[in-house]
């Protein structure tokens with residue numbers, strides 16, 4: 001395996017003190033990563049949930065190349081370009097009618113920050129004293145301070161805790177406890193006292209990703225949405241991970257018939273090729289900022305807002321969805337995942353096997369659990385040595401491959417999981 005040596009790089013979510021090897025990847029195609037020595041790995045987690053159609057999809061690569069010949073970057077405050085205009089129009093076309101406006105940014109975390117600021121700005125501009133944010137237990141929305149504030153608190157953000165803002169946390173709707181979750185949301189939404197009145201509820205629809213691939217039913221999501229609507233609490237759907245087919249439909253909200261007030265998209269927006277994010281919103285949120293008064297404008301921008309090359313990649317992604325049998329690939333992958341999972345479901349080490357669309361997950365019965373569990377790094381190394389890129393969340397192993405993964409490659413991934421379970 002080719003490794004980086006004498007490197008100046010400080011890696012994300014990596015404890016360099018453990019001296020674990022860091023493979024040096026040279027190229028990727030489809031569901032496979034290759035190093036310069038000819039080793040390859042099956043990318044069973046879509047390079048951290050971003051790669052949807054496969055690495056280096058020819059159409060997305062061609063769109064990027066073509067765009068580099070025309071326009072690389074443009075200030076986006078008060079200027080525009082064709083790739084962003086067609087992408088905004090395309091996103092409005094494929095999302096429910098009430099979503100009418102598209103705000104561009106550059107990562108999932110930023111799309112969440114934008115969503116929170118849109119919600120707070122809306123109530124500030126209409127002169128209503130609502131600024132509490134409600135969140136679901138175990139959620140993950142990104143690693144910037146605002147995104148961490150609305151996410152689960154733990155070892156990964158303990159050092160920053162004093163700066164994280166207060167939120168109202170709604171208990172996760174574990175099986176049999178759905179009503180308690182909904183009752184808590186209802187009570188929190190109804191709060192009227194200064195400081196308690198909520199502006200928004202932010203939620204990952206149907207499955208909590210980084211929280212451990214925790215699934216909950218569509219009817220609960222629909223009820224959550226209805227509760228927020230009744231109390232005029234803005235409903236923010238963070239589909240940064242669930243978007244673009246992961247849960248079996250293009251967007252997870254579709255399965256619950258839910259139309260959010262604000263929708264965050266990133267990761268698979270460009271097919272996973274290049275960073276880009278959008279925050280879509282309903283017209284009243286835009287209207288609350290619409291005025292001849294400059295003090296009411298939406299005060300947010302990043303340098304690379306709506307970068308033309310990234311927008312061109314996203315337009316190619318939309319074209320792929322329109323013209324290639326993406327849904328059929330997703331359906332086939334979902335079915336194959338279900339079959340593989342059911343074969344392992346009875347394994348004595350397997351707890352809580354679960355699947356939603358193309359995502360399959362299981363927990364490993366082991367004495368220590370949680371994010372710092374010693375099991376995860378051992379499993380990661382085991383899989384890496386067998387040519388599979390998997391990165392368990394604590395004791396939860398999940399498989400979230402690109403939709404182009406072949407049946408043989410998928411079988412290899414599951415064989416590696418079975419071998420890992422047997423080795424324990």
Ligand SMILES: *Cc1c(COP(=O)(O)O)cnc(C)c1O
Pocket residue numbers: 107108109110112140141142143204209210238239240241242266267
């Ligand atoms: C990954 C993720 C984010 C953060 O996206 P980044 O692009 O890593 O900043 C936000 N929300 C959810 C649900 C995610 O899975």
